[in-house]
Amino acid sequence: MLRRSPEKGSTTVALAxxxxxxxxxxxxxxxxxxxxxxxxxxxTNFGHExxxxxxxxxxxTGVVFVxxxxxxxxxxxxxxxxGQKAAYFEGNNTMEIIWTLxxxxxxxxxxxxxxxxxxxxxxxxASEGALPIEITAQQFAWNFRYAGPDGKFGxxxxxxxxxxxxxPVGLDSTDPSSKDDxxxxxxxxxxxxxxxxxxxxxDVTHSFYVRELRLKQDAVPGMExxxxxxAEVPGNYExxxxxxxxxxxxxxxxxxxxxxxxxxxxxxxxxxxANQ
Amino acid sequence: MVTHENGGGHxxxxxxTGFIAxxxxxxxxxxxxxxxxxxxxxxxFVGMGLSLLMRLHLGWPNAHWSFFKGGLMTPEQxxxxxxxxxxxxxxxxxxxxxxxxxxxxxxxxxxxxxxMAFPVLNMLSFWTTFVSLVVMxxxxxxxxxxxxxxxxxxxxxxxxxxxxxxxxxxxxxxWIIGLAIFCGASLMGALNFITTLIDLRAKGMTLGRLxxxxxxxxxxxxxxxxxxxxxxxxCILLLLDRIAGTSFFVPGGLVITxxxxxxxxGGSPLLWQHLFWFFGHPEVYIAILPxxxxxxxxxxTFSRKPVFGYRAMVGAICGIGFLGFCVWGxxxxxxxxxxxxxxxxxxxxxxxxxxxAIKTFNWLGTLWGxxxxxxxxxxxxxGFVSLFVSGGLSGLFLAxxxxxxxxxxxxxxxxxxxxxxxxAAIFGMFAGLYFWFPKMFGRYLNEGLGKVHFWLTFIGxxxxxxxxxxxxxxxxxxxxxxxxxxxxxxKLQPVHVFIxxxxxxxxxxxxxxxxxxxxxxxAGKEAKEENPWHATTLxxxxxxxxxxxxxxxxxxxxxxxxxxxxxxxxxxxxxxQNLAPELVKKA
Numbered sequence: 001m002l003r004r005s006p007e008k009g010s011t012t013v014a015l016a017x018x019x020x021x022x023x024x025x026x027x028x029x030x031x032x033x034x035x036x037x038x039x040x041x042x043x044t045n046f047g048h049e050x051x052x053x054x055x056x057x058x059x060x061t062g063v064v065f066v067x068x069x070x071x072x073x074x075x076x077x078x079x080x081x082x083g084q085k086a087a088y089f090e091g092n093n094t095m096e097i098i099w100t101l102x103x104x105x106x107x108x109x110x111x112x113x114x115x116x117x118x119x120x121x122x123x124x125x126a127s128e129g130a131l132p133i134e135i136t137a138q139q140f141a142w143n144f145r146y147a148g149p150d151g152k153f154g155x156x157x158x159x160x161x162x163x164x165x166x167x168p169v170g171l172d173s174t175d176p177s178s179k180d181d182x183x184x185x186x187x188x189x190x191x192x193x194x195x196x197x198x199x200x201x202x203d204v205t206h207s208f209y210v211r212e213l214r215l216k217q218d219a220v221p222g223m224e225x226x227x228x229x230x231a232e233v234p235g236n237y238e239x240x241x242x243x244x245x246x247x248x249x250x251x252x253x254x255x256x257x258x259x260x261x262x263x264x265x266x267x268x269x270x271x272x273x274a275n276q
Numbered sequence: 277m278v279t280h281e282n283g284g285g286h287x288x289x290x291x292x293t294g295f296i297a298x299x300x301x302x303x304x305x306x307x308x309x310x311x312x313x314x315x316x317x318x319x320x321f322v323g324m325g326l327s328l329l330m331r332l333h334l335g336w337p338n339a340h341w342s343f344f345k346g347g348l349m350t351p352e353q354x355x356x357x358x359x360x361x362x363x364x365x366x367x368x369x370x371x372x373x374x375x376x377x378x379x380x381x382x383x384x385x386x387x388x389x390x391x392m393a394f395p396v397l398n399m400l401s402f403w404t405t406f407v408s409l410v411v412m413x414x415x416x417x418x419x420x421x422x423x424x425x426x427x428x429x430x431x432x433x434x435x436x437x438x439x440x441x442x443x444x445x446x447x448x449x450x451w452i453i454g455l456a457i458f459c460g461a462s463l464m465g466a467l468n469f470i471t472t473l474i475d476l477r478a479k480g481m482t483l484g485r486l487x488x489x490x491x492x493x494x495x496x497x498x499x500x501x502x503x504x505x506x507x508x509x510x511c512i513l514l515l516l517d518r519i520a521g522t523s524f525f526v527p528g529g530l531v532i533t534x535x536x537x538x539x540x541x542g543g544s545p546l547l548w549q550h551l552f553w554f555f556g557h558p559e560v561y562i563a564i565l566p567x568x569x570x571x572x573x574x575x576x577t578f579s580r581k582p583v584f585g586y587r588a589m590v591g592a593i594c595g596i597g598f599l600g601f602c603v604w605g606x607x608x609x610x611x612x613x614x615x616x617x618x619x620x621x622x623x624x625x626x627x628x629x630x631x632x633a634i635k636t637f638n639w640l641g642t643l644w645g646x647x648x649x650x651x652x653x654x655x656x657x658x659g660f661v662s663l664f665v666s667g668g669l670s671g672l673f674l675a676x677x678x679x680x681x682x683x684x685x686x687x688x689x690x691x692x693x694x695x696x697x698x699x700a701a702i703f704g705m706f707a708g709l710y711f712w713f714p715k716m717f718g719r720y721l722n723e724g725l726g727k728v729h730f731w732l733t734f735i736g737x738x739x740x741x742x743x744x745x746x747x748x749x750x751x752x753x754x755x756x757x758x759x760x761x762x763x764x765x766x767k768l769q770p771v772h773v774f775i776x777x778x779x780x781x782x783x784x785x786x787x788x789x790x791x792x793x794x795x796x797x798x799a800g801k802e803a804k805e806e807n808p809w810h811a812t813t814l815x816x817x818x819x820x821x822x823x824x825x826x827x828x829x830x831x832x833x834x835x836x837x838x839x840x841x842x843x844x845x846x847x848x849x850x851x852x853q854n855l856a857p858e859l860v861k862k863a
Contacts, residue, residue, distance in 0.1 A: 013655070017655070039751065050681065054679055060672070075643040075646075079643055079646045086849065087644075088843060090586065091587070095641075108623060108627060115619060118622075161534060211682070211764070223527075238764055242686070244355070246440055249755060250759075
């Protein structure tokens with residue numbers, strides 16, 4: 001007996017639903033596959049590891065995504081009401097155990113696999129001889145401080161902070177090691193040499209974010225957070241603030257300039273000269 | 277069974293007379309449920325209106341509209357819209373409608389009780405929620421406007437007053453007070469739900485015979501009880517930081533626009549994040565669990581099959597609830613928290629994918645071999661499953677701290693939580709509404725209009741939120757007023773235009789729903805039968821709408837599980853829970 005009423009088991013609705021799911025799935029997978037909107041190329045070795053882990057995750061979730069949406073589409077079309085009698089079963093313990101174990105292995109395994117990249121950036125500190133650069137975030141600007149020829153960061157005091165008179169991080173000029181500190185609105189780094197970032201904030205929480213480094217770190221008032229990286233490819237890369245910090249959040253922008261060691265030495269010299 | 281004076285026990289129940297006692301300060305759980313639904317309906321249109329303005333701006337940030345002098349909005353207005361959109365949607369829609377709305381109405385009926393355990397407390401919960409909505413919305417109308425710190429309201433941005441930005445003065449204070457009041461309301465509600473479910477189940481309604489909707493409302497209430505207390509404490513501390521000079525969240529030595537903050541020292545901004553997300557992650561499940569319950573319930577009813585793996589489903593609901601409290605740190609991978617704890621949180625978060633996967637498998641298992649009817653309720657339930665999969669899988673990326681280094685606080689996250697917590701949860705509500713509307717109001721929602729609304733919404737939300745993943749992959753940070761200041765963002769502007777157009781169509785189609793809702797309320801097809809869907813649970817054994825005391829003073833007796841469809845040997849393809857075994861017609 002075939003019943004035809006618009007609400008029961010309409011073949012049109014079932015077919016439309018199934019087709020929509022298939023089309024949506026195919027388009028989504030295609031855009032991921034074709035990399036139409038994608039990460040910019042990574043400039044650190046660590047970044048390549050992240051990209052590899054991203055691809056592993058994408059493949060696993062992609063397979064699950066396609067299987068689930070297609071499975072749903074198939075079930076919707078296949079089991080539409082055509083006057084048949086529904087089967088009666090309340091479950092299947094073996095299958096429950098199999099797919100529970102399968103997802104445990106897949107998901108938790110993926111999480112464990114991701115450990116190494118995270119460990120590299122966070123569990124291990126910067127190596128000896130890394131170039132230290134202190135980042136001080138403020139509404140809505142980035143300040144990058146280099147220790148200068150003496151290799152020491154000088155003292156800073158909150159009450160000396162005055163962005164309007166050219167002392168945005170509050171350098172204390174009575175401290176001799178402050179005198180040669182260089183404060184720059186952009187960050188220059190030498191290619192191939194490790195850089196240690198010391199990330200601070202003066203006012204509210206900001207977040208230092210460079211896409212090509214595959215790094216993001218909140219700058220938290222009251223904390224000094226260390227990060228490290230080695231840029232491998234020269235170029236100019238945009239820095240955007242990634243943590244809502246007030247009305248100028250969207251324009252809290254700067255540049256990371258990765259340059260060869262000689263270019264960097266020259267840049268540093270120029271900055272020091274301008275500092276005198 | 278416990279009987280309370282004026283409470284949910286059977287007997288001594290009289291319908292109130294007079295408009296105020298009946299419809300305004302009602303102690304009837306059904307009226308309160310409807311009040312919550314209307315509050316959520318109002319809020320969802322406000323929240324959507326705010327997103328409409330945001331999308332108008334994001335699509336065409338440089339356009340000059342003749343009716344808005346000097347551009348559509350300023351950065352602070354954009355952030356205020358964003359903050360209030362998130363706040364209103366999360367608290368006033370996703371927390372109230374699925375749980376306090378549908379739960380209030382149907383939990384007592386589905387377990388065979390005459391009312392909630394504490395009807396007066398129930399009324400108080402609703403009116404407290406109402407006050408919190410008024411206080412929050414008032415933030416728009418004070419000097420400086422609504423807060424700009426986002427629904428997460430991280431200090432110090434939220435702790436130092438107007439000095440950190442417009443809206444962070446009186447607006448932020450009202451926001452915090454409103455939220456604290458909301459916490460109080462939710463705590464009262466949670467207590468009531470838990471007590472009702474434990475104490476007021478009818479004879480024979482064992483835990484193993486509870487409909488999955490009741491299981492999800494029960495677990496959601498437990499989550500609410502444990503989570504909102506923490507948020508309440510956090511709100512009070514933040515308020516004290518602002519008005520009493522304490523420093524729970526503010527460290528010393530801060531300088532804001534060259535002014536030294538001398539009156540704070542020793543606080544930690546991370547403390548707020550821990551407290552907030554200890555609440556905030558369970559909140560995600562508070563929003564989505566009832567939707568899962570409704571989806572399971574409807575997939576079973578409209579494919580005329582028992583829920584596949586009922587026990588596994590209950591286990592998964594409880595597992596999600598428990599794990600929901602162990603994963604808040606995944607919101608803080610890049611916050612400066614210990615990287616070792618990030619690793620632990622990551623593994624726990626990956627684990628939460630397991631019960632979610634179990635549920636998805638079981639939903640497919642429920643459909644398998646069934647006889648599926650495609651009414652609007654079922655379409656939304658099926659849409660829920662699709663959206664839950666799409667929105668859930670991106671969580672596997674965000675659960676890995678190393679990938680989160682790139683994706684955190686970007687549009688990938690926006691896509692993820694909107695699909696799963698926003699849209700999937702709302703599909704659960706639509707499914708519930710189409711299903712229960714005839715029971716609640718004695719009339720059907722219009723199926724034809726409903727189908728048009730479904731298709732526009734289903735296609736629309738995918739067109740809005742799928743592309744946001746790609747913005748996220750390209751590195752687009754969230755909460756950006758516009759894309760002009762960053763070069764790599766400018767190239768993404770066409771995607772914003774596409775999303776905005778999709779959003780306008782989707783939002784516009786919600787007017788169809790609004791029309792359908794009110795038109796059907798007064799002029800919809802009458803639902804004369806008690807049980808038009810041939811469903812099994814107790815609400816379908818009483819008249820539509822149900823009488824004041826639900827079961828006419830007689831406690832129902834339950835003999836069957838909740839999903840006895842197409843049982844071999846029975847004449848009908850459903851066996852109501854309260855049908856005595858000797859009355860089940862043999863085939």
